[in-house]
Amino acid sequence: MLQINKRPIMASGMTETGNAFIGMYDNFRKVIGRQLPLVGLIIGCCLALGLLYLLFTPPLFTATGTMLIDTRKVQLLQQQSVLGDIALDAGTVQTQVEVLKSENISRAVIRKLNLTEDPEFVGPGKGVISSVVGFITGLFGSGKLRTPEEIEDAVLEAFDHARSVSRLGLTYVMQLTFRSQDPAKSARIVNAIADAYINDQLDAKYQATRRASLWLQDRIKELQAQALTAERAVADFKEQNNIVDAGGRLMNDQQLAEINSQLVVARAATTEAKARLDRIQSVMAQDIPDASVADSLNNQVIIRLRSNYLDLAQREAIWAKRYGENHLATANLRTQMQELHNSIRDEMRKIADSYKNDYEIARAREESIQHSLDDAINKSQSTGQAQIQLRDLQSNAETARSLYENFLQRYMEAVQQESFPISESRLISPATPPLKKSSPKGSIVGLISLVGGSILAIGAAYLREMSDRVLRTSAQVEEALQVNCLALLPALRNGPQKVGKGIVHEPTREERDFARANLLRYVVDAPFSRYAEAIRSIKIAADLNGVLNARKVIGITSTLPNEGKSTIASNLAHLIADAGGSVMLIDADLRSPSLSNTYAPDLPGLIDVVSGATTLANTILTLPGSNLKFLPAGATAKLPHTNEILASASVRSLFETLRAQYDYIIVDLSPVAPIVDVRATGQIIDSYIYTVEWGGTKIDAIQRALGDAPNVYDRLLGVALNKVDTAAQSRYEHFHGNHYYQKYYAKYGYIE
Numbered sequence: 129m130l131q132i133n134k135r136p137i138m139a140s141g142m143t144e145t146g147n148a149f150i151g152m153y154d155n156f157r158k159v160i161g162r163q164l165p166l167v168g169l170i171i172g173c174c175l176a177l178g179l180l181y182l183l184f185t186p187p188l189f190t191a192t193g194t195m196l197i198d199t200r201k202v203q204l205l206q207q208q209s210v211l212g213d214i215a216l217d218a219g220t221v222q223t224q225v226e227v228l229k230s231e232n233i234s235r236a237v238i239r240k241l242n243l244t245e246d247p248e249f250v251g252p253g254k255g256v257i258s259s260v261v262g263f264i265t266g267l268f269g270s271g272k273l274r275t276p277e278e279i280e281d282a283v284l285e286a287f288d289h290a291r292s293v294s295r296l297g298l299t300y301v302m303q304l305t306f307r308s309q310d311p312a313k314s315a316r317i318v319n320a321i322a323d324a325y326i327n328d329q330l331d332a333k334y335q336a337t338r339r340a341s342l343w344l345q346d347r348i349k350e351l352q353a354q355a356l357t358a359e360r361a362v363a364d365f366k367e368q369n370n371i372v373d374a375g376g377r378l379m380n381d382q383q384l385a386e387i388n389s390q391l392v393v394a395r396a397a398t399t400e401a402k403a404r405l406d407r408i409q410s411v412m413a414q415d416i417p418d419a420s421v422a423d424s425l426n427n428q429v430i431i432r433l434r435s436n437y438l439d440l441a442q443r444e445a446i447w448a449k450r451y452g453e454n455h456l457a458t459a460n461l462r463t464q465m466q467e468l469h470n471s472i473r474d475e476m477r478k479i480a481d482s483y484k485n486d487y488e489i490a491r492a493r494e495e496s497i498q499h500s501l502d503d504a505i506n507k508s509q510s511t512g513q514a515q516i517q518l519r520d521l522q523s524n525a526e527t528a529r530s531l532y533e534n535f536l537q538r539y540m541e542a543v544q545q546e547s548f549p550i551s552e553s554r555l556i557s558p559a560t561p562p563l564k565k566s567s568p569k570g571s572i573v574g575l576i577s578l579v580g581g582s583i584l585a586i587g588a589a590y591l592r593e594m595s596d597r598v599l600r601t602s603a604q605v606e607e608a609l610q611v612n613c614l615a616l617l618p619a620l621r622n623g624p625q626k627v628g629k630g631i632v633h634e635p636t637r638e639e640r641d642f643a644r645a646n647l648l649r650y651v652v653d654a655p656f657s658r659y660a661e662a663i664r665s666i667k668i669a670a671d672l673n674g675v676l677n678a679r680k681v682i683g684i685t686s687t688l689p690n691e692g693k694s695t696i697a698s699n700l701a702h703l704i705a706d707a708g709g710s711v712m713l714i715d716a717d718l719r720s721p722s723l724s725n726t727y728a729p730d731l732p733g734l735i736d737v738v739s740g741a742t743t744l745a746n747t748i749l750t751l752p753g754s755n756l757k758f759l760p761a762g763a764t765a766k767l768p769h770t771n772e773i774l775a776s777a778s779v780r781s782l783f784e785t786l787r788a789q790y791d792y793i794i795v796d797l798s799p800v801a802p803i804v805d806v807r808a809t810g811q812i813i814d815s816y817i818y819t820v821e822w823g824g825t826k827i828d829a830i831q832r833a834l835g836d837a838p839n840v841y842d843r844l845l846g847v848a849l850n851k852v853d854t855a856a857q858s859r860y861e862h863f864h865g866n867h868y869y870q871k872y873y874a875k876y877g878y879i880e
């Protein structure tokens with residue numbers, strides 16, 4: 129019979145179409161719908177965090193500069209580089225990108241711009257995240273940086289983080305960017321990086337050229353020594369072989385020619401001297417030389433002596449004629465003439481001797497020259513052989529020298545390049561201070577916080593759903609307890625109410641008390657309220673179950689106190705009575721007889737009838753304003769064994785009596801979990817209605833309570849979910865006509 133109550137429950141997530149995906153989507157929609165306030169809160173918080181981040185993070189500016197690796201190298205010096213140029217390819221550009229990123233360059237810029245003293249790099253960051261990170265690292269780290277090296281390392285890290293270098297597509301252009309809080313600083317740093325890079329390149333070239341020139345220097349010294357040795361060998365050889373180079377010709381040829389010409393001169397001189405000697409000798413054969421001879425001799429002494437002689441001869445001829453030949457004066461003249469004649473002869477002999485001498489000298493000279501000529505001819509023949517060897521040595525010397533000169537020239541070029549190296553890279557567009565901040569970008573932060581918040585919210589919603597082990601929907605009730613959910617009873621609020629446009633009515637204390645008392649008969653006062661509808665559905669469920677006759681004793685119980693048993697029991701009884709049914713309401717919650725306290729405080733009741741203190745007829749009350757009969761609990765104070773009383777035969781017989789008189793007997797029971805009483809009511813109660821506080825009572829507790837009371841569970845008519853938050857419930861299950869109920873019944877002091 130009980131099986132009728134328990135209808136098969138469909139596995140959650142399965143939709144009618146059976147499509148798993150649609151099922152999942154549906155489930156997702158439901159979960160999000162139910163947890164909408166949480167989802168909204170989390171997304172709102174994330175957006176607020178994003179907004180805070182935007183507000184408190186200092187803006188960052190990114191400056192950009194582009195560098196070109198020039199493939200057409202500047203031909204400034206119009207000469208070949210000492211080292212030769214590297215062919216440019218993709219790898220080279222990538223290499224340059226890495227060089228630009230290198231620590232060397234970064235450190236150079238840091239030092240040049242004194243970034244170790246820049247608070248942006250060394251001080252604690254101004255942003256929200258950096259403050260948080262700084263705080264956390266401060267907790268775990270050793271504290272402040274001390275040595276300048278540590279500071280520089282830290283700055284370097286921040287610097288590397290803010291800088292980026294990349295190749296633009298497949299071009300030879302590299303893009304350099306730097307992010308900083310100060311736009312001018314970011315541009316300054318980009319340009320400084322480019323400068324440092326170019327300087328580094330130049331320095332590298334300078335160093336390489338310098339090394340090359342040092343090597344060349346050594347080689348040059350060596351080559352110079354070689355050239356000198358070779359030249360010295362030539363000179364020595366020449367000296368050894370008497371080869372002297374003068375006026376473009378070798379000494380031997382020169383000498384030969386000169387000796388030859390000297391010989392010619394000497395020979396001419398000898399011939400002339402001989403001729404003069406022969407002439408003087410022939411003249412000497414005459415007594416008195418002719419006037420022509422005298423003139424030719426060109427000797428003044430002879431000319432004078434001859435003219436004196438000629439004068440005397442004239443006079444003698446005159447005087448011989450005049451005075452005779454033997455005249456003394458004539459003879460005297462002749463003596464004088466003889467003396468003059470002798471003098472002339474002596475003089476002539478002297479000249480002849482001198483001529484003879486001259487001749488002898490000329491001949492000796494000629495002979496000597498002839499002799500040296502013969503010598504020279506001999507020598508020139510022997511130097512021919514040496515000449516070949518000399519040429520060999522000379523070519524050696526020339527090679528060494530030209531090699532030396534070539535190296536010397538290269539060396540000079542290297543030295544020149546050393547003082548003026550050329551870089552292949554240049555900054556084609558220097559960085560300028562950016563006008564717009566590059567981060568934080570409102571749209572991106574917004575998007576991230578929205579997406580992040582959504583993910584977080586969805587996660588939290590699912591987590592809450594999973595951990596939320598309470599009952600909120602009839603489906604959950606059916607799934608968790610395998611029993612029908614008979615009704616969802618809205619929580620009735622008697623707080624401030626809106627009574628007109630902008631007018632709110634705050635209920636007074638009396639109104640509140642009145643409302644609380646009225647709650648027990650709310651179905652009578654507000655027959656069209658949703659609460660009344662729900663109570664009605666409980667009654668219908670009881671009727672439809674076919675227990676009308678056999679099971680008319682209906683016990684109302686719950687897991688824990690205060691879930692609303694008494695209110696439901698009272699309203700159910702009122703509903704039946706109001707409709708003209710014969711119904712009896714019994715307060716069997718002997719530990720906490722709240723109904724008795726409200727309707728019949730201090731009046732005798734169930735306990736007193738069972739103990740025989742009074743009769744049943746004396747204790748049954750008719751509640752004012754209705755024809756509902758009520759049996760109070762009676763003198764329950766300090767009764768320890770209420771369960772024994774409920775299980776007693778007298779109670780059983782009492783109920784038998786009542787069963788015969790009334791169509792419905794509604795029994796308000798105690799909760800199952802803390803008190804054992806309900807378990808003892810198996811004999812008197814036909815079926816139970818189990819009250820569960822909506823979203824309040826834990827499923828585990830309900831399951832355990834029902835597990836401990838199998839007789840209750842077996843006779844369970846179903847569950848009434850009480851105190852449903854209608855606003856929240858509309859997210860779980862659709863409650864139609866919400867506004868209608870609210871508006872209509874506000875006048876009874878409650879809002880559903």
Ligand SMILES: Nc1ncnc2c1ncn2[C@@H]1O[C@H](COP(=O)(O)OP(=O)(O)OP(=O)(O)O)[C@@H](O)[C@H]1O
Binds near residue numbers: 617688689691693717
């Ligand atoms: N649907 C409802 N909306 C608003 N308040 C309710 C509702 N149902 C019950 N209450 C309130 O909850 C409180 C407890 O109700 P009630 O006494 O009926 O619970 P109970 O389960 O019988 O408690 P106990 O175990 O102590 O007897 C009361 O103040 C009552 O007014």
Ligand SMILES: [Mg+2]
Binds near residue numbers: 695720723
């Ligand atoms: Mg109660």
